[in-house]
Amino acid sequence: MADVTGKAQAPHEIFDTILLLDFGSQTSHLILRCLRSLNVFCEMLPCTTKAADLTWSPKGIIFSGGPASVKDATAPHVDPAFLELGVPILGICYGCQEIAWRINAENVAPGEEKEYGHTDLNIFQADGPEHVNQLFAGLGESMHVYMSHFDKLVRLPQDFVTIANTKSSEFAGIAHRTKPIYGIQFHPEVSHTPRGVDLLKNFAVTICKARQHWKMSDFVEQAITRIRNIVGDKAQVIGAVSGGVDSTVVARLFTLAIGDRFHAVLVDNGVMRLNECQEVQNMLQEHLGINLTIIDGAKLFLDRLKGVTEPETKRKIIGGTFIDLFEEEAIKIEKAAENTPNAGKVEYFAQGTLYPDVIESLSFNQFSATIKTHHNVGGLPARMMNGQGLKLIEPLRELFKDEVRAFGKQLGIPENLNMRHPFPGPGIAIRIIGEVTPERVAIVRKADHIFISMIREAGIYNEMAQAYAGLDTNRAVGVQGDARVYGYIIILRAVTSVNFMTAEPYAFDFELLKHISRRIVNEVDGVSRVTYDITSKPPGTIELE
Ligand SMILES: Nc1ncnc2c1ncn2[C@@H]1O[C@H](COP(=O)(O)OP(=O)(O)OP(=O)(O)O)[C@@H](O)[C@H]1O
């Protein structure tokens, strides 16, 4: 969105914003999601952020949960200046312990045992000014809540009143007597706390008085204006476009913003699915008028992956090789444009990075665990991260997949493209457990093609979030046509998921699954067995590596 002078504004300058300080909980992002679903804009920053560095004014602040104990010498602590800003504050779990600990370290102690899972919360009407009862307003006298903690409040902090308790937590909800500062021991952001969203609404809307005016449609317009302002009217942009919904939305935004100064490039990394590159090129051209250049990097990628078995090494090799090829392409684009009206330096590199890629790759702050390095985040070479070489632009970095799809719909992206299952940048390489060889890639391609075609024919493609065939490079014995075979094991994976942070195995019809297995063993040479992976995430992940 532009102001009268046409200058781009960041969302927190336009929308009333709640600041979420992240202490590293695995569910912090759900707080942000929950507020956005209420049309309240929320921005998450690491718990180490200094109040003085904030260039905007939050309507309220939430301290998230986190894995540390406030009692540890190395535990993260909030800049006390945030507590002096005069805006409402809500501490959740670790965040609540942090508020209590700041007042007096003895207020918090290790519990007798871990409290993990459902519990019933009793809500009190406390004496005091109006604000003390506003957090639980309309929630009745009790509610189901989800707990996940070890430490707990053993004393009521000075100047606070108790507004809720449970069987094992005497101070499960507290409110300051005179200031709008609250703490709760349970997690309102998870679906296991059914009325948690009402509590967060009470905090954001009633207590912080944040207007519920965050809208996706404004985001489209705003993203386009921001791109124009960043890029200016000379520079050119090279965009990494895979045919997945994320980068397709990015390509569409850039095309709308800067027309043909945007150059969409797909890298054939040798580990794409059957006919994928050609199909993507046709689809983008036909439906969106996006002219896609394909760089053939298959041999280079497969050579660099030779002999590599360690999953994180594979990801880093792929991330690095992607950038090498993009940088070479950028030079070619500059040369080709030299004597045209488009002449200008290729300064920027656009990617469809989403919020979950960021959370899972970088530990968002040093206090949360790195799960795996996404090729487009942690796999980037240092020169991209420190501003040398191409400069990164990632317009979807704050969004989740379902938000991007809603966004895609508004941008006129056809349904079948918008609903495509995600396909990871490192492609089939992270679906082969062990060394990637051309022979193994060919086997996975064929098996995957059979699997996905049969899923489509059965009309169940949109019932699952993602499906693929992978390969276990161990071999097993089988018997085919009276002969002994010693072949690879295909692993089929299909999951349901809302945001890809958690997932459940898809409940296949067993006859269909057997039919799929039969076809794969019969039609794909080198395969002796087919298995179906029924692991949830967590403890599994969606990809094999
Ligand atoms: N083969 C590729 N060629 C060019 N860019 C790619 C390729 N694979 C991935 N990328 C880049 O990496 C980003 C992250 O990949 P990711 O798979 O998460 O997103 P996507 O492909 O756009 O969408 P989806 O998650 O639906 O597959 C992409 O948005 C794109 O910018």
Ligand SMILES: O=c1[nH]c(=O)c2[nH+]cn([C@@H]3O[C@H](COP(=O)(O)O)[C@@H](O)[C@H]3O)c2[nH]1
């Ligand atoms: O572009 C990507 N580059 C990667 O390195 C990468 N690793 C996982 N994924 C996708 O992320 C989602 C979650 O996957 P996991 O449960 O395996 O972490 C799933 O949708 C995965 O396909 C990736 N996408």
Ligand SMILES: NC(=O)CC[C@H](N)C(=O)O
């Ligand atoms: N979920 C949390 O925030 C847990 C807080 C703290 N680590 C505890 O165990 O009590």
Ligand SMILES: [Mg+2]
């Ligand atoms: Mg993809």
